[in-house]
Amino acid sequence: MKKTTIFLSAIMMIMAACSSNSNKQQEGTTESTTATTQETVEPSSKEAVITLNAGDDMKFDQTLLTVKEGQTVKLTLHHTGEMAKDVMGHNFVLLAVGVSATDFAMKVIGDKATDYIPADTKDIIAHTKLLGGGESDTIEFPAPAKGTYEFLCSFPGHVGLMKGTLIVE
Template identity: 35%
Template structure:
């Protein structure tokens, strides 16, 4: 009888531990918000290696128009971030601050303003394990950035 009670407590404790573990997005997608204070609501995007494609839904929760406080979300290798930003600024707002055909860019959303949203599908096989996401609007990348992690 004592063994049964101990086993019951062990199983209950295991269930509680499992409940506190981080949960992966079952649908291979995530919602990311950006605001008028030049911030994303996350510093990390965890993508399961089991996903063939991962969708990022970007929503601008602020009110300022994209000409004043536009945001996008760009994914590239961390070593390429600065070059992608520099070339994106030269490309301009009409090109979403992303150079046409830039092979360093793994995926990107369009530039959006307050109240707008956009989505991008990320080909998981293109991720390197040393990737970042950032906003390439001029001056935003220093604050609006995070890491993209591949997880099992």
């Protein structure tokens, strides 16, 4: 007799615990406040969309770019400054694997007629036009094989401040 009573009260306690546990779901989803991070916008994983800015301070706003193998890279270079192309020209030149930005810049320093892009383009994977203040140029190219590549602005004297790394992963 005593055993059954204990057993019953145990069951009642369990039931009580269950009912008090009845889930009170929180209403409304917490909405994240406006994102301030500058994430790479990817309309699809097949595309890597990159916007690079460079102004009269002679700097790219990003020096480390990461894309994935197989993606199409859609890159826009925007010259946010005001100075003219022949005094503060900027371009984006992505170099083949193993080509050093500094060596490349030295080689093309006299190539004003071709906007500092050599006739022999074997060292180059992709490049924009040379831009003056307020101008932009968008290029598209397939991401090269996995690896690490250097990019630069090949305008004379700019490589010291204007170079970076593109990683294909």
